[in-house]
Amino acid sequence: MSFLRKKVYACAGFYTVALGTGRKEFHPKKPRPGIEHYVKEAGLGAIAQIPHPEHIDEGIIGNFVAERFCHQGNLGGFFPMVHETFQYKPCMRVEGACDSGGLALVASVKTILADLADAVLCIGVEVQNSVKAVYGADYLAAAGWFSGERKKGHAYFFPDQFARRAGACFDKFGHERVRSGMAQWYVNAIENARQNPKAQEYHNVNSDLHATGMAPPNPRAFCEHINVFDCSKVSDGGAAIVFASEEGLKKLGIDKKDAVEVVAYAQVQDDITTPPPDLTKLTTCAIAAKRAYERAAIQPANLSVLDVHDCFTIAGILAVEAAGIADHGEGADFVKDGNTKLSGVIPANTSGGLIGYGHPTGATGVRQAVDVVHQLSGKAGGYQVEIGPDKPYGMLSSMGGNDKTVVAMIFTKSE
Amino acid sequence: MNLDERLQNVSVIGAAGKMGSGIGVLIAQEMARLKLKPENNDRVYRLNLIDVSEKAIDGLRVYMKTQLLKAAEKATGALRDLYKEREDLVENSDVINAFVDDAMGVLNFASDLDLAKKSHLIFEAISENEKVKIKVYKRLKKICGADTFFLTNTSSIPIGFLDEKAGLNGRLIGYHFYNPPVVQKLVEVITSKNTTTELKELAQDLGKRLRKKLVPANDISGFIGNGHFMRDGLYAIDQTDRLKGKLRHAGALYAMNRISQDFLLRPMGIFQLIDYVGIDVFQCILKVMRTHLGDKTLRSRMIDRMVKEKVLGGQYADGSQKDGFLKYEKNRPVGIYDIRNKEYFLITEEWKKRIDGKIGPLPEGFTPWRSLLMDAKKEDKLMAHFDKLKTMDTMGARLAIDFLGKTKEIGQLLVTRGVANSAGDVNAVLVNGFYWLYGPLNNYTE
Incomplete structure (x- = not known):
């Protein structure tokens, strides 16, 4: 059934x-x-x-x-x-x-x-x-546990939360390896956004995106482990x-x-008052994706397009792993090797994602659905990818807080 | 008495001016940070912001609050740490507002100079008038303790001269901030032969505390900054006079302004910079330098005429640009002052096109100053820009190369006359204080 x-x-x-x-x-x-x-x-x-x-x-x-x-x-x-x-x-x-x-x-x-x-x-x-932004950071910090986390948190609360994840990944999988993957995620986001006239980065003319993506962080001005280019807009x-x-x-x-058919979705809620069990994983996102695949009775390999919540470049990499596209610890290499580009094995965040298109927070999940639906119905314009006959599915994964509130939704072309 | 102790009671004289108010913002933050240290709980901190104009003090109060807020917003991370024991301050806005309140709490606003009597550290940023400065220092010497140190923001008057006239016995040092002090990293530090070792060391400590780049200059009128700027400006004015025959006055002035900005890749054109500083201030500094250096060439008829006609440039209280050599709309030049007819000649697209045609094009691949500022390949691009300029046979390119040579000559003069200790110090002042992309002592002309 x-x-x-x-x-x-x-x-x-x-x-x-x-x-x-x-x-x-x-x-x-x-x-x-x-x-x-x-x-x-x-x-x-x-x-x-x-x-x-x-x-x-x-x-x-x-x-x-x-x-x-x-x-x-x-x-x-x-x-x-x-x-x-x-x-x-x-x-x-x-x-x-x-x-x-x-x-x-x-x-x-x-x-x-x-x-x-x-x-x-x-x-x-x-x-x-x-x-x-310094006040916006306060408002967005409401996505965390205010009474338990905010006082001891960073001025830029969420960037710091994900900077810690980047740091943990650097320690576990190697700094250069992960950093290169993050830089490539940034490059893809901007290149895709340049194909999307509605994207915030549509006008970006930077001639050396990779160098920008690799820019060393300045913890005095912002956060450890990540620079501002690692962040969504x-x-x-x-x-x-x-x-x-x-x-x-x-x-x-x-x-x-x-129209495009909704095949399955999974909505998963984690306890906001507990820290993530493993900073190198988006555990809740992984549970949501797994349930959605099971409910749709498909495998990650059946996807032609993926749209994940890349609020930070490191989140993009971890989300690709959580979606079952790359193994744990392999996401950075997977991205670095070009597998998530428009021409890659599994194009991800084709309109620019949260880093390239932008992140009007409450609109983002809906924007993701619009992009997946457009891809499956051939209406994505300059960033249209091929929807193979054996891969007629697209999935979005939308995340709230530090991997606390997650929705995964799978769509397919209508008969 | 160490710096921390001196920072318990400080005065800024001329606090409502653009330099004094900026210095006030920097010192207020430093004093507030000290006040918030647990070990200083029982100490009282006072920063007296003194200005002769009561009206200007009202504006200063607003300015201080606005600037302290901006500073707190930029330093939120550090402030969260500073207030970590305050459980009631949770959000960024909480700590920002608390810091602004704490910093405003150390301020005393007054028009009475005698309020400075308890200060151990006094910043003076009044007008560049040596008679007035000497009078103020004589009064301060009388009312302040014998251990009070004085830091003058003079940009041209020799420190030894002021010290001697006011009888300060080495308790005066030149501490020349650049405008605006809250943004500009550079401070020129000028010691006279009398300046005490303790004051010299304190000046260095303070510079580190304020995270400023200190560049030493010797006690010769104009120091490095104005030593270069005045001569640079006079050269541009002379060239404008020479070009009148070909381009008429407005065209010549437009050309030299554009060449200095676009062809020489500076943040603003030379006449725009003179307007920014104020034509009357430019004249005043020339006079100080002329007097102290005995150099009659440090004078300009054009500047004297502009001041006589009360076309002065400078800035409004909100920071916007007043009209001077150029007329401004939204801080952009839209007209040029016609000295003969005593009115502004408005720049039209057609006129601009005609003059630009006579000047000639910019080198191929031109990248404007703003884009080069953060460019990792800035050095290579600058070299390529000037190499191309040297090969171009146009009026603009020739004038630009001549101007580049002149700035180098001025820089060399400052070193040979002992104003600067090294070419590096000259370059550091122009790069950090004037936001040039390169120092005047460079190899681009070779």
Whole structure:
């Protein structure tokens, strides 16, 4: 029996430009669109692809921490702005730190599975450039255990958490080896982003990305073991995608060939008050991927495309291992050898990922789904990869906190 | 008395000026850090920010808070460590605000010079007027303890001269910060033959504490920084006069400004720099140097005329640029002062294109100053840039190579006259204080 009690489809994916440093139109001192703009732009981008958006039954909005970045709560209230027929329809906001978008995907799919809706508009959104990075680091630290970890934590709390993982990997697997893999992850992210006009790093013209990726860290100014290029971006942006049952697709006027099927997902929660059992592994991500593969009855080798939560280059490498693509300790070499490039064995983070496209936290999981769906339906444009007949699957892995809240979701081309 | 002890009570005289306020920010942070050490719990720290202008003090209060906040934001990691025992301070914003409050807490704002009487360390950053400085030092000598040390921010007046006139007996040292002091790494340190060993050592300790690059200069008017800048500026003005026949005044001034910025790869053009410093300040420094060096060539009719017409450059309180040789919009030059008609000639695209056409193109592969600043291959690119310039037969290239030669000549003069101890010190001042990519004593002209 399939994990899903009925077929669920994803279609009409859309995401906005990831706005922040690196984009030519970004100026930190000039006015920028607010969070409501991104909800609306992403939602409108999705429903513009649907002949009958009035048949959308519900909205789900994924967002991490708008209360602090934007002084805005009650985000469901922006749902009716997207389309006049959404007024008085249900909408709720879900939160799971940087996996808020991933949880929004799951909440949408569950609503369809529960027969409570035939079509759900899933939106992810975050605006982070409203404050300086040093204060944004405070807000994002809420993804950890505030009362147990924050006081003794670093000024840049999460970069430091993953810097410790990088340090542990350096110690265990060799500094140069891991560092080279991290640098290659950075190179891939920027090269892919240059193919994606909406990516924050689209305008990047650095002629020696590898040298930049290898830049030595400056612990006095930032963190040990990682430099700022190892980090995902501070981004404003939104993403949206529609989930629908077969009946829902019909009502929306969407042909199955323009939709992608959700095969399985796994949502895994670890205890936020306990430290990671092994800094050189993303244990929770690995459990989520394993469950998703089992539920989909496929192997990692069946994937044509992968989108992981590379909030840091080291996270990208560990996520590839957690997805079962590379063995423990082999991820850095696997990446360094070009296996995750667009032309590689298993292209990963094809639109630039969190480092190249950007990381509007609450939008990220939804953006990942949009990219996997676009790849499987041949709509990825400049960064389209080949979807082999024996590998018709794509998977996303979305993570919140330090490997605490994880969603893995597998999609396949529609019949 | 060691530096820590002296830092318990400090005064900055001329605290509301652009240099004094910056020095105040640096010292306030250092004093706040000392105050927060557990062993200093029972000690009182006071930084007296003294300025004659009550109005300017209001602005200074706001400036101090803004700058201390910026400094705290940059030092959040260290501040988290400093406040690690304070359980109530958890987030970055908590420690940042606490530090700003603690630093503001050491400040006394006043217009009364006598408030400095208990200070063991006094920074003086008043206007570059030796009569006023001597008067202030004489008063300070009278009211302060006999062990008080004085650090003057003068950029041109010989330290020995001031010391002698005020009778400070070696308790004065030249400590020339660059503008803005909170950003610029360079401090020129000038000792007179009287400066005490204890003060010399303290100046070195303080420099390390403030994480500044200290470059020694000898006690000859103008020191290294202005010794070079004044002569550099005068050369550009002379060249502008010579070019008038070919390009008229506006074109000549535009050309020399552009050549110094783009062709010589400097952060700003020479006339923009004179405007930044202030044309009246430029004139004042020339006068000081002319008097003390007995060198009548250190004078410019053009500068005198601009000051007479009250076209002075300098900056507004918010840091934006006032009009001078150039007219500015959003800190970018948009016009050139026409001395004859006493009005600004506005730069149009068509005019610029015409003058640029006469100057000629930049060398192929030109990379602007900002891009080269962080370029790992900067040295190679600079060499290639100047090599190409030497082979180009254009007005711009010839003027640039001549200018490059002149800056080198000035640098050599500073060494041969004993203003600088070495070519390295000259280069260090221009690179660290003026943000040049290369020192004037280089091999690019060979």
